[in-house]
Amino acid sequence: MGNTAQAGKAGRARFVPLIVIGVAAIIGAATLRDHLTFDALAQNREALIAFRDAHYLWTVLAFMSTYIVIVAFSLPGATLATLTGGFLFGLFPGALFNVTAATIGATAIFLAARWGLGDRLAARMEANPGRIGQMKAALAENELSMLFLIRLVPAVPFFVANILPALVGVHVGRFIFTTFFGIIPGGVVYTWVGAGLGEVFARGETPNLGIIFQPQILGPILGLCALAALPIIIKALRGRKEL
Known part of the structure; x- marks a missing residue:
């Protein structure tokens, strides 16, 4: 009985990170949306620049740290x-x-999802001989390409x-690799826009976030x-020729 109870508690503990993330997302959406705005950045831009110039490393x-959270x-x-990263740096x-x-x-969110759901769900998908198992196998066969695609497509x-x-059992190393390099194009574009925010604010305008399109x-x-x-595409064409 003791081992069963401990196993049950351990199983429930796996969901704690996801629950915390979910609750934080709801609270953040309700409380921070009106504060994290371009107007707030424009009003505090001089103070931010002054702090950056005086304490660059701390900035x-x-x-x-804020971005990660x-x-x-x-x-x-x-x-x-x-x-803001482009504006400041x-x-x-x-x-x-x-x-x-x-x-x-x-x-961080990938690991939380994988710890709570991913391993179990991936195992069930692999054990399923039907379409779900086939989808998991297809994703595994083209893992790097698919991971880059979901990062690159705006x-x-x-x-x-x-x-x-996380829900299909992707290895954490591949996730980190494809995330870092896959978000570089979009990240560079928006950082570039941010680097010109000083002039935009001086004109009393807002940045064009549709520039990526x-x-x-x-x-x-x-x-x-x-x-x-x-x-x-190449694998799909080869598969058809073999048939």
Whole structure:
């Protein structure tokens, strides 16, 4: 009986990180949305720049820690955080700080999902001989390509791209690798926009967040998507020829 009770408690404990993330996301959406805005950044820009100039390392650490928490707990403000990184630190090293912090935060939520659900769900998918098992096998066969695709395609929400790999048993090393390099194109674009926020605020305007969908930006990103999908297409064509 004692072992059974302990096993039950251990099983329930696996869900604690996901519950904490869910609760934090709900509270954050309700309380922070009105505070994490462009207006707030514009009003505090001089104080932020002054603090950065006086305490550069502490500013970097505080910024990255905040960014990690925003991503790990799925709080509102990830886009604003990326722009702030460009505003405070320029395109480089701002893009490096942004991508690194986003990858760490994404890995945290990935591990929480995997610990709570991923291993069990992946095992069930592998044991299922039907379509679910076939889908798991297809994902495993083209894992790197699929992981890069869900990072590169602008339409895939960042939260979904963090959770889905955990539910199909993706190795943490591959998740980190594809997350870091897969979010670089979008991260660089928004960091670049953030680097020009000073002039935007001076004109009393708001930044154009739709810039990523403009042809000169979206075209190269879609090209990277096509490159990531190429191994999947080649395997599919080879499979048809063998049939």
